[in-house]
Amino acid sequence: MGLTRIRHSSHSEHFLLLKYPKEPYRCEGCKELGFGPGYECEHEDCCFYLHEECANATPSAFHSFLKCSLKFHSRAPQGDGRICDACGQDVLGFVYQCKHKNPHDYHPSCLKLQRTLTAEDGTRLHLKKKLPSKCLNCGSTRTSNGIKGWSYVSSCGQYCFHVACVKDMVLENWKKGYFLQDGSVNEANSYQALESFNPNREVALPSGRRNSSKTKQVWRKAKTAVMLIISALFGDPTALISLLIQQLLSD
Numbered sequence: 001m002g003l004t005r006i007r008h009s010s011h012s013e014h015f016l017l018l019k020y021p022k023e024p025y026r027c028e029g030c031k032e033l034g035f036g037p038g039y040e041c042e043h044e045d046c047c048f049y050l051h052e053e054c055a056n057a058t059p060s061a062f063h064s065f066l067k068c069s070l071k072f073h074s075r076a077p078q079g080d081g082r083i084c085d086a087c088g089q090d091v092l093g094f095v096y097q098c099k100h101k102n103p104h105d106y107h108p109s110c111l112k113l114q115r116t117l118t119a120e121d122g123t124r125l126h127l128k129k130k131l132p133s134k135c136l137n138c139g140s141t142r143t144s145n146g147i148k149g150w151s152y153v154s155s156c157g158q159y160c161f162h163v164a165c166v167k168d169m170v171l172e173n174w175k176k177g178y179f180l181q182d183g184s185v186n187e188a189n190s191y192q193a194l195e196s197f198n199p200n201r202e203v204a205l206p207s208g209r210r211n212s213s214k215t216k217q218v219w220r221k222a223k224t225a226v227m228l229i230i231s232a233l234f235g236d237p238t239a240l241i242s243l244l245i246q247q248l249l250s251d
């Protein structure tokens with residue numbers, strides 16, 4: 001894992017350790033949620049966390065989706081009101097910006113999103129700059145705040161989801177308390193948490209009998225895709241994912 005004990009300019013008074021935090025955390029760099037490996041201050045009282053991507057941000061970066069190079073800023077030079085062009089969430093801290101007159105903004109962790117995700121059942125999802133068809137969650141090719149945003153699309157092209165839509169879903173549930181402080185799922189609410197992900201049925205499901213095996217198969221695939229995207233977005237919340245997967249396979 002490279003250097004596991006570092007000093008970082010954003011918290012220079014203490015060393016930070018690369019850990020697998022027991023609970024989801026708020027990254028002090030980009031202010032986004034994290035579940036996966038991150039840097040934690042050695043002094044527990046500090047409760048200071050940084051995403052691995054935020055701690056290791058480089059002064060400049062490239063992404064194959066973009067023609068121009070990106071520069072790192074600990075705050076957007078233009079101030080508040082910037083939106084990440086990958087995930088559609090607000091930019092409240094660490095950000096990469098391109099040099100266009102009206103620049104694009106990217107969270108460090110969004111810039112590092114894996115290009116291909118593979119599920120245990122072989123389902124593959126590919127990160128795309130443009131949605132080839134409508135997002136199964138919102139039924140649109142644009143996100144609710146009007147940006148196009150990046151998406152994950154299955155190899156067969158049938159399952160498309162905005163990164164923004166999946167992130168919104170998790171953050172909504174986070175706020176509602178479906179996820180407990182220790183990162184596990186509040187079991188009483190976990191089914192509800194999953195159901196709150198509500199694909200646009202007209203788009204997502206083939207017409208015909210509601211409980212046909214074909215319909216169930218589509219649902220299961222759609223949910224597998226969503227779980228896969230969640231693990232790519234927030235790190236690998238193993239306990240969370242396995243619990244939710246169990247729920248899906250049991251219906």
Ligand SMILES: [Zn+2]
Pocket residue numbers: 027028029030031032050051054094108109
């Ligand atoms: Zn961060």
Ligand SMILES: [Zn+2]
Pocket residue numbers: 011013014041042043046048
């Ligand atoms: Zn500290």
Ligand SMILES: [Zn+2]
Pocket residue numbers: 084085086087088089106107110
């Ligand atoms: Zn983002």
Ligand SMILES: [Zn+2]
Pocket residue numbers: 066067068098099100103104
């Ligand atoms: Zn640009």
Ligand SMILES: [Zn+2]
Pocket residue numbers: 135136137138139140142143161162165
């Ligand atoms: Zn969407």
